[in-house]
Amino acid sequence: xxxxxxxxxxxxxxGREKISFYFNGEKIVGYKGDSIASAIHASGVKRLSESLxxxxxxxxxxxxxxxxxxxxxNGIPNIRTCIAPLQExxxxxxxxxxVPWPKVDYDAWEDGLNIEVDILVxxxxxxxxxxxIEAAKQGATVLLVDENPRVGGQLIKQTHKFFGSKHEKAGIxxxxxxxxxxxxxxxxxxxxxxxxxxxxxxxxDPSYNGFTFGVMKRENYKSRLVKxxxxxxxxxxxxxxxMLLFPGNDLPGVYGAGGVQTLMNVYGVKPGxxxxxxxxxxxGLIVSYQLLQAGVDVDRVVEAAPIIGGYHVHAxxxxxxxxxxxxxxxxxxxxGNDCVEGAFVVELxxxxxxxxxxxxxxxxxxxxxxxxxxxxxxxxxxxxxxxxDIPEAGGRVAIHDEYMETSVRGVYVSGDSSGIEEAxxxxxxxxxxxxxxxxxxxYNRDAEELRxxxxxxxxxxxxxxxxxxxRIAKRKILEEWRxxxxxx
Amino acid sequence: MKTVIVCRCEDITEKEIVDAIHAGYxxxxxxRKNLRIGMGPCQGRVCIxxxxxxxxxxxxxxxxxxxxxxxxxxxxPLGMLTKGWENEE
Numbered sequence: 190x191x192x193x194x195x196x197x198x199x200x201x202x203x204g205r206e207k208i209s210f211y212f213n214g215e216k217i218v219g220y221k222g223d224s225i226a227s228a229i230h231a232s233g234v235k236r237l238s239e240s241l242x243x244x245x246x247x248x249x250x251x252x253x254x255x256x257x258x259x260x261x262x263n264g265i266p267n268i269r270t271c272i273a274p275l276q277e278x279x280x281x282x283x284x285x286x287x288v289p290w291p292k293v294d295y296d297a298w299e300d301g302l303n304i305e306v307d308i309l310v311x312x313x314x315x316x317x318x319x320x321x322i323e324a325a326k327q328g329a330t331v332l333l334v335d336e337n338p339r340v341g342g343q344l345i346k347q348t349h350k351f352f353g354s355k356h357e358k359a360g361i362x363x364x365x366x367x368x369x370x371x372x373x374x375x376x377x378x379x380x381x382x383x384x385x386x387x388x389x390x391x392x393x394d395p396s397y398n399g400f401t402f403g404v405m406k407r408e409n410y411k412s413r414l415v416k417x418x419x420x421x422x423x424x425x426x427x428x429x430x431x432m433l434l435f436p437g438n439d440l441p442g443v444y445g446a447g448g449v450q451t452l453m454n455v456y457g458v459k460p461g462x463x464x465x466x467x468x469x470x471x472x473g474l475i476v477s478y479q480l481l482q483a484g485v486d487v488d489r490v491v492e493a494a495p496i497i498g499g500y501h502v503h504a505x506x507x508x509x510x511x512x513x514x515x516x517x518x519x520x521x522x523x524x525g526n527d528c529v530e531g532a533f534v535v536e537l538x539x540x541x542x543x544x545x546x547x548x549x550x551x552x553x554x555x556x557x558x559x560x561x562x563x564x565x566x567x568x569x570x571x572x573x574x575x576x577x578d579i580p581e582a583g584g585r586v587a588i589h590d591e592y593m594e595t596s597v598r599g600v601y602v603s604g605d606s607s608g609i610e611e612a613x614x615x616x617x618x619x620x621x622x623x624x625x626x627x628x629x630x631x632y633n634r635d636a637e638e639l640r641x642x643x644x645x646x647x648x649x650x651x652x653x654x655x656x657x658x659x660r661i662a663k664r665k666i667l668e669e670w671r672x673x674x675x676x677x
Numbered sequence: 678m679k680t681v682i683v684c685r686c687e688d689i690t691e692k693e694i695v696d697a698i699h700a701g702y703x704x705x706x707x708x709r710k711n712l713r714i715g716m717g718p719c720q721g722r723v724c725i726x727x728x729x730x731x732x733x734x735x736x737x738x739x740x741x742x743x744x745x746x747x748x749x750x751x752x753x754p755l756g757m758l759t760k761g762w763e764n765e766e
Contacts, residue, residue: 255685255719265716301760302762330713387751388750403748405751412753413757414760429722434731439682
């Protein structure tokens with residue numbers, strides 16, 4: 190079974206160089222640009238790993254967060270194969286519950302590296318890239334770190350054209366915005382980019398007056414410690430896909446919508462042949478349409494709420510293709526032996542309780558969850574910034590002022606990790622955070638005027654009816670910010 | 678009751694969490710130390726929002742806190758820390 194996308198209306202996957210490698214001793218072929226996980230998935234294998242109790246684990250988030258795809262590569266265990274680039278002749282093995290102790294191979298790690306910089310930007314998505322560019326324009330030195338092998342964050346899989354304002358690249362596809370931002374960032378000699386690198390912790394270094402971060406840099410599956418000293422830090426690490434509770438929720442074939450989008454639009458790999466989509470917000474609707482574009486059958490979309498949450502235009506497109514959207518319906522159970530073979534959906538009453546006897550069997554090989562995101566805040570919590578629980582922002586977030594600075598001086602946030610929103614506003618928030626960080630260090634070419642303009646543009650972007658939720662979220666964040674400062 | 682996995686890394690089920698809450702482990706830290714939820718390789722990225730939901734449902738209390746986050750936030754190979762240093766440029 191091969192899951193490569195043959196034809197695609199927007200992305201051209203043809204002409205890529207073939208790369209052969211070994212999977213559990215058997216030679217298989219992927220393409221240049223594949224991750225290890227995408228190449229294996231393309232060959233029809235969905236089980237990548239095993240949990241501690243031997244349950245099958247497959248791809249889920251596709252962006253290095255969920256840890257369901259850990260495999261052994263060239264004898265090195267626990268490689269996150271969804272973000273590890275495929276290389277010629279590597280030896281990839283499924284990791285079983287009883288991972289043998291790794292042989293101590295001193296060459297598996299390189300010597301550590303020290304880097305000192307004005308501003309560390311964590312996460313190279315729309316927010317982090319924009320932040321880096323703005324800070325660099327004012328004259329600050331920037332280190333931009335990202336876990337993935339390429340910059341762009343979630344933009345690199347957004348094949349649809351953006352809404353919003355011209356300033357924020359309306360009418361351009363996300364994939365192309367990512368290329369523009371990357372070109373701009375690479376043009377600045379005072380931005381250094383570290384890819385395949387994870388900022389794993391905040392440490393105290395009495396010899397340095399500023400922040401000290403530990404970074405793990407990966408290269409050829411080997412890792413290297415990088416110690417970063419910086420005066421200020423911008424956290425724009427994005428968000429994590431939400432999971433739901435139902436029997437079978439951990440079977441390979443139950444994927445996050447973002448993971449499915451990555452598989453299709455970045456690697457040209459179909460998640461399966463028939464999909465049940467859960468969630469009719471914008472992400473659920475857009476990804477359903479993109480599945481159709483990739484030649485995948487979408488059986489239906491179920492949505493627990495009584496109304497469709499996403500834009501009407503996206504829902505209308507799906508209807509034109511004959512994909513039904515069932516509101517007040519939810520997923521009850523997923524079944525299958527090794528991976529997903531089908532699911533039961535159920536109708537909900539006005540109290541969101543399942544209506545007995547309404548179960549329906551949906552035959553599918555993929556269940557795609559598009560049920561919201563939770564901001565990633567782990568580094569912020571380690572930095573001891575003041576947090577608040579704000580449901581409209583997607584959960585617990587750092588409170589911040591209109592300049593995107595948190596309660597800890599020198600720590601800024603932007604993008605989804607400061608509250609779930611979308612890429613256009615993430616770019617402006619990033620710009621504001623970058624400019625503010627530079628300004629605080631005394632880099633001021635035209636920072637103050639520019640920042641004023643950006644703040645106005647951000648307000649305009651959020652002014653429409655669809656900006657209501659983030660508007661409430663950001664208002665609450667500012668209220669919490671004021672309350673916190675009133676208390677001091 | 679069919680198995681519903683909450684913590685994908687440590688294979689902790691919804692039933693185990695509900696039982697623990699009713700046995701008196703009623704906050705995040707207690708649940709984590711008792712069950713190891715969120716202590717596997719993903720460090721709670723998948724399960725923390727779910728545990729929060731279950732904890733709220735079972736105790737009727739609004740759960741605002743997240744469990745304490747300590748470095749490292751992702752697993753790192755210990756051998757990496759044993760190597761020497763060089764300075765950039």
